[in-house]
Amino acid sequence: MELSVQKKLVVGFTGIALINTVVFLSMYANTRQRTHANALVAHTLDVQARVLDVLARTTEAQTSARGFLLTKGEEKYASDYAKATIGIEEALTRLHQLVSDNPPQQQRVKEYITLARDQLNIYQRVIEAVKTSDRDTLAGIIAAGGGEPAMAEMRNLARELNAEEGKLLVERQDSFVAAGRRSLLLMLAVYILIHGILLGLMITLHRELKRRFAAEKAVRASEESLSVTLDSIGDGVLATDTSGRVTRMNPVAEQLTGWPIAEAAGRLVSEVFRIVNEQTREPAEIPVECVLRTGAVVGLANHTALIRRDGSENPIADSAAPIRNVDGQTIGVVLVFREVGAERRAQQALEASETLFRAATELTPHGLLIQREGKFVYANPSIVTLLGARTQDDLIGKPVLDFIDPETRELGRARILQLDAGAKTIPPMQHKCLRLDGSSFWGETTASAYEQDGKAGAVVVLHDxxxxxxxxxxxxxxxxxxxxxxxxxxxxxxxxxxxxxxxxxxxxxxxxxxxxxxxxxxxxxxxxxxxxxxxxxxxxxxxxxxxxxxxxxxxxxxxxxxRALTIGKVNLSEIAQNILNELAEYDPNRKVTCDVVPNLEVEGDPELLRNVLQNLLQNAWKFTRNTEDARIEFKDVRNNGTTAFCIRDNGAGFDMKYADKLFSPFQRLHRVDEFEGTGIGLATIQRIVRRHGGKIWADGAVGKGATFYFTLNTTEAA
Amino acid sequence: MNQMLILLVEDNPDDVELTIRGFKKNNFSNEIVIARDGQEALDFLYGTGDFEGRDSTRQPTLVLLDINLPRIGGLEVLRRMRADDRTRRVPVVLLTSSKEDSDIKAGYDLGANSYVRKPVDFVQFTEAVRQLNLYWLLLNEPVPSIG
The missing domain is CATH 1.10.287 (Helix Hairpins)
Structure with a gap:
């Protein structure tokens, strides 16, 4: 885990402080220990001195006593003895006290003191005896060796005592030296440790400073680039501090408000950024205030106009957002706004176009839907009605295939796949469609692929x-x-x-x-x-x-x-001419003027039409038998906008009274001995003409010739 | 050369009588065999039934065949004749009383050589028969006899 610089510093300095405390405590302990050791050494030396002092005094007392004895009472020795014995008791007591901490020594000292006292006692008695010249006592004392044995013992004990104390001294001196060495080592360790910590802290600080410099530089650079960015932003940007006072503005904001930043800076935003509702003319709430109140991003209400410093007015759109520092605290508000005149016009054009297309889709009697990934995303009112839904929402999100009868649903699915696979449109298809209530109706669908946001879909038209x-x-x-x-x-x-x-x-x-x-x-x-x-x-x-x-x-x-009709191109003129030629050949004595308009062509059954012409021309030929300058014509005439063909002769003619009988079978208007005939011919050709979808009629008068008209329409009448 | 043989297949005795008279009037002395229905005609041609034992290698020079016949119809007789090697090449002239296209067409399809429509006017009929005979019996080489 990376520790922050501050933490590093805290840890470093705390470490140093701790180390100092430890060092102080250990130095203190060490000093105390040394002082103690020192005192012990002194004590030992004191004990040794006192042991020797006691020994010396005792020896002095012995010497004095001996002198006194030898001199037989020379006063000088008595005073020497007194001198030697004066304060010996205190010395003994002191010695006893000094070794009270060391029981073995205490034992020895006790013995030592006893020996000293015994001797002193002897020497006292010697002195007394000398004084009194008590020979017996003296003899007894001398016989007992005087104080010499005790003396020797005492000397031994003194040596023992001092040797013991010397041993203690050595130990104590060693401990003193060891404490000093420990102290030194500790000092060295602390020196190294503190230097290490300080070096670490220095490095850390160096780095931190370097980083700060870099950060500062970056901030400066970002500030510059922010300025450049703000200056080049097409929208007006205005920033305020938390009290709603203007702190910065970009040129667009200056231009839109009419306030240069130099003058605007520090003013309340409401003074610089004056907005009203375009319709009500009421001052509109500046979103800055709202952001400061709620801390949230705020968009501007529609139809807001900004009033410039000079009083002119522009419709604008804007939004405001809080500026937060790294800790998330709001330190100001940024307001972004732009003129929406052009945008508004584009919006209006869009709305107009939207209205147009909406009318097209919503007013069409055809069902129209848009599906994306097989599901409704749009349904027009017609399809809503067709599918038995109340509103579009009843359909949106539902799979379109749900509205196709299961019998043909797979076909529908195949069609969707076809579109997904890249088909632009798919041909109309009839489906049994299902309404929401499960009832069915026949519908025809046509669909065109319509991809949206990379998702396959289609525009589908449904007709009932x-x-x-x-x-x-x-x-x-x-x-x-x-x-x-x-x-x-x-x-x-x-x-x-x-x-x-x-x-x-x-x-x-x-x-x-x-x-x-x-x-x-x-x-x-x-x-x-x-x-x-x-x-x-x-x-x-x-x-x-x-x-x-x-x-x-x-x-x-x-x-x-x-007979079944065999329809083909028929040249009536040619056929008529041939028939007339045959008739003339067959009846060479007759002289008949024939006038055939050439190349009258129709669609029809050649054999049946030949039958018609044969009949009519034969009739004409026959009924002009008694006419001088007989004349037969074949031509076309316009009749009520259609073409009729006519065959006219100047022969016997007929009475129009019987015109309706002409086309009935076996009906004849002439006697057989006048003109032979079966009375079947016209009935036959009437059938042929009718089968060609045409009509036949006649016009004539007795002695004035007859004209037969017929029309043809190649479609066969039932 | 053998004498010519004509087979007339006709069920109407009047027509038979008048046809034979027509031949006689035209001085034909050829042998004429009459069959009164299709079965009789086939029996004659192949030497079966009443004609058991007839030498079927001698086939008519001409067959005048009415279409509308009892038992076996004229078109069926024609079909069988054309299916049999012995009669495959014998000239057959159909006699019809109608102008029915279907009969004439079927006749030609089955291999008829010609047809004559029996008119009401007997003079016309006699004339037609005369011309037929002239053509088929005199001008046309008869089919060589088999065997």
Missing amino acids: ISAQKEADEKIRKLNEELHDRARDLESVNKELEAFSYSVSHDLRAPLRAIDGFSLALMEDYHGQLDITAQNYLQRVRTATQRMGVLIDAMLNMSRMSR
Whole structure:
């Protein structure tokens, strides 16, 4: 763990103080110990001195006593003796006291003192005896050796005592020296330790100072760059201290407020930054105050205008935030604001565009949704209604697949995958859709990929096609019915075909027999038949042949009505010309002027249309038989905006009274002996024209010729 | 050269009578065999049934075949003839009483050589038969007999 510089310093100095205390305590102890040791040494020396003193005194007393004895009472020796014995008791007591701390020595001293006293006692008695000239006593004392044995013993004991004390002295001196050495070692250790600590602290301080210098430099640099940054910020920046007084402003702020920082500095922010609500004209709360009150970042209310020092006004947007020091304390507030005139216009344009698109999406009757990752993120009112929801919120966040019937849900999923895989749009598809309440309806969806924030999604349009489906179903049913009817019709046709076949075959056979055998009669029995009989037979043959023609015409008509159309390009003019050429060739005696407008082309069945022209032109040819300067025209005319073709002749014509009978089968307006014919031709061509989706009609008057018009439309009428 | 043989397959006795008369009027003396339905025609052609033992190697020079016949129809007879090696090349002229396209088309598809529509006017019919005979019997080389 890295200790802070302060901690390091505290630890260092505390260490030094502790060490000092330890050193002081140990020095004190050491000194005391040495003093004590010193005292002990002195004590030892004292003991030794006193032992020797006692010995010396005793020896003195002995010597004196001896002298006294020898001199037989010379006074000088008596006074010497007295001198020697004076204070000996005190000396003995003192010695006894001195060794009171050392029991073995005390024992010895006791003995020593006893010996000394015994001797002194002897010497006293000697002195007494001498004085009294008590020979007996003296003799006794001398016989006992005098004080010599005790003396010797005393000397031994003194040596012992002093040797013991000397031993103690040596010990005590050693301990004294050891204490001194310890002291020295301690001093050395402390010296080294303190120097070490001081060195460490010095290094730490050096580093700290270096760091501080660097930090200060960085702060200075950052301050400079802050100034430059503030100056180059496009927004106005104004800072205050905690009392709401302006401390700094950048040039934009100066320009927007109209206050130079030199003048604004130190003023209350409310004086420099005057804002009002654009609509109410009430002074607006300056966010600085709010920040100071709450300590939170504050945005400005909308529609705020800043009043410059000169009174002009600008709409602004701003926000304020507390400035905090490293400890998190608020030390001021920074206010950032900018003019929003341009922004406001852009915002308005955006809003207008938003309104437009909102109208487009919300007013469309089509369901519109936006899905992101398969879930609703937008649903327009139509889809809300379609899916049986009350509001958009009922749908937002729900998987779109939930609204597709499980039967086709996998298809829906596949479509989403297709879009996610990069398809731009996917073609319309019909789904059974589910409403929120679980009921279903038919819908058709189209989707276009729409990625947002890197998430795949799509814009989906949903139509309710239930009505269409219903209509389709109705049409399908109708078609089915129609189909059934067509089948019925087909079988009727088949029956008709079979009928025609048998008519053709079975009715013609007897006719053939009648005609054939009549002819055989006329030829083989010619001689036996009179004119009348022959005439009758001829009539029989004519009638049967006419019946044959009628049957053929009828069959032809039915065939023309039943035959499948083969549509192709048909040049009517060419066909008309060919037919007229054939007619002229077949009837070379007739002189007819033919006028055919060339290249009238239509789409239709070539064979059937040829049949139409054949019929009409043959008729025209036939009915102009008795007309001089016979004339037949084929041309096109405009009729109610469509093209009609017409064939006009200047022949017998017809009475318009019977015009409606012209196209009915077997209806004839002329007698057979006037103009031959079956009465089937026009009925047949009317069917052909109708099958081409056209109309046919006629115009004419008796003796004034006839005009037949027809139109064609290639679509086959049912 | 063998005498020419014509097989007329026709169920209507009137038509048979008139056809034979037509041939006679035109002085044809060829042998004419009449079959009154499809089965009889096939029996004749292949020597079966009533014609058991007929030498089926001798085939007609021309077959006039009505389409609408009892038992086996004319188109079926034609189909079988064309499927059999013995009659594959025998010329067949269909006789029809109708102009039904489907009959004529089916006839040609099955290998008919020509067709004649029996008109009500018998003169026309006789003329048609005459021309047919002329063409098929006189101008056309007959099919060589097998064997």
